[in-house]
Amino acid sequence: MLHVTNGDHAADAIRAAGAPGPVLPWRDVLHDGPVPAGLPLAELSRIRAEFIASRGWASPEDAERSFRERDDALAAARDEDEVVLWFEHDLYDQLQLVQVLDEAARLPVRLTLINPAQYLGPSAPEQLRALFHLRAPVTPAQTALARAAWEAFRAPDPRGIQSLLETDTSALQHLGSALRRHLQQFPWTTDGLSRTERQALRSLADGPGSFAEAFAANQARESAIFLGDSSFLGVLADLGADPDPLVTWDDGAPVRALAPGVTIASVADHRLTLTDNGRAVLEGRAAWAPRTDRWLGGVHLRAGESGWRWNDDTGQIEAGTGRTGESASAASA
Structure with missing residues (x-):
């Protein structure tokens, strides 16, 4: 079992709660900097690493290594029995969620989702254990919506996001408000x-x-x-x-x-x-x-x-x- 979540604070909390299996922090501020369309994950991660380094948040070498190790860890999850996605309700997390769903849905592995209206990092271990037991299988409707949102977010014309918001986005309950905040x-x-x-x-x-x-x-x-x-x-x-x-x-x-x-x-x-x-x-x-x-x-x-x-x-x-x-x-x- 692999757990994927937003960053190190949440990852540490999930580990402390005793979740079985490794925890992978996704670590990217997708609301900030270039996320252009039409690129495979490896090429997009290279662009994101360059941006992170340009902002002074990491050295070029550390940024490139962090993205490469992250992407390799997700690809290796094809050998797991389950990948649990832990993401919050805010814009930072919702953008990560649609990216991870777009990528992980290609893997021959069971996907489950934990998507509460609460912040994971400050949550008590018993709260996180309760959320773990309430995780639900990712549905085809959620995957389709995530892919549509990820495509619209990366497009050079933001009206695709507007059009998506005029449809039913309830399959991912927090996505609509997050995308509106992005606009x-x-x-x-x-x-x-x-x-x-x-x-x-x-x-x-x-x-x-x-x-x-x-x-x-x-x-x-x-x-x-x-x-x-x-x-x-x-x-x-x-x-x-x-x-x-x-x-x-x-x-x-x-x-x-x-x-x-x-x-x-x-x-x-x-x-x-x-x-x-x-x-x-x-x-x-x-x-x-x-x-x-x-x-x-x-x-x-x-x-x-x-x-x-x-x-x-x-x-x-x-x-x-x-x-x-x-x-x-x-x-x-």
């Missing part, structure tokens, strides 16, 4: 900010606060927490890109993503401040034009272009119109 990570039609970017700015609206405080405030605004502290620092770094940063450290220094010498522990107590440009965007007096390229699944959002936008009034994803308009500095001058 809210696109720039909004109102101000060019994603939901997470807006939440980050709001955490500083009443004055400077530490990175740890801003991160906690962001988590408190989520009904299903999915974003880790390293990804949140990356969000702040994007908002702090020149020219016209929306946020800086309290001393005026630019916010940087993880790099040699920059760790979460080293910046946790550093204080962040909203710039005049940031306040203008937050108050609706200007729109934000992202300064850095980024990927949301298979969609490549290019700096300075409106690209795809989320309309929160209609709950729809919309095509942009090219270059973005008025800058924050022009509006706040």
Whole structure:
């Protein structure tokens, strides 16, 4: 028996609960960085490893080795009698779940699913043992939905996700809300900010606060927490890109993503401040034009272009119109 789960915290908890067999942490932040369509697992894992290394979360060698060992462990599960999938209800886990289901369904092995609306890492051993005994066989409807979601998430056109959300997604009970949350990570039609970017700015609206405080405030605004502290620092770094940063450290220094010498522990107590440009965007007096390229699944959002936008009034994803308009500095001058 092999157990597959979201990461090391959950894997340690499952082991501590006495689950029979090895536990494989999937370890990938699929909501962050490129996840392009049309690639086999090995090639996609190479791209993901390069992205993880580029963010400073691991060395290139460690990232490549981690993905290779992970993929090999899943492939070897063809010799197991059962693969148990343990995934939570949030966006981070649901994206992993549809990827793993798409891949594991190819194996000649019994698949079972544990998909609670709770976080596995902090769960007590007796809670995890109870969940283990309640595991259910993966159904053909769940596999088909997972494959459709995985294809839509990796597509260069996010309207496939929108179309999927207009169908019945109840076979995977948490998938619909997770994919909707993913679409809210696109720039909004109102101000060019994603939901997470807006939440980050709001955490500083009443004055400077530490990175740890801003991160906690962001988590408190989520009904299903999915974003880790390293990804949140990356969000702040994007908002702090020149020219016209929306946020800086309290001393005026630019916010940087993880790099040699920059760790979460080293910046946790550093204080962040909203710039005049940031306040203008937050108050609706200007729109934000992202300064850095980024990927949301298979969609490549290019700096300075409106690209795809989320309309929160209609709950729809919309095509942009090219270059973005008025800058924050022009509006706040």
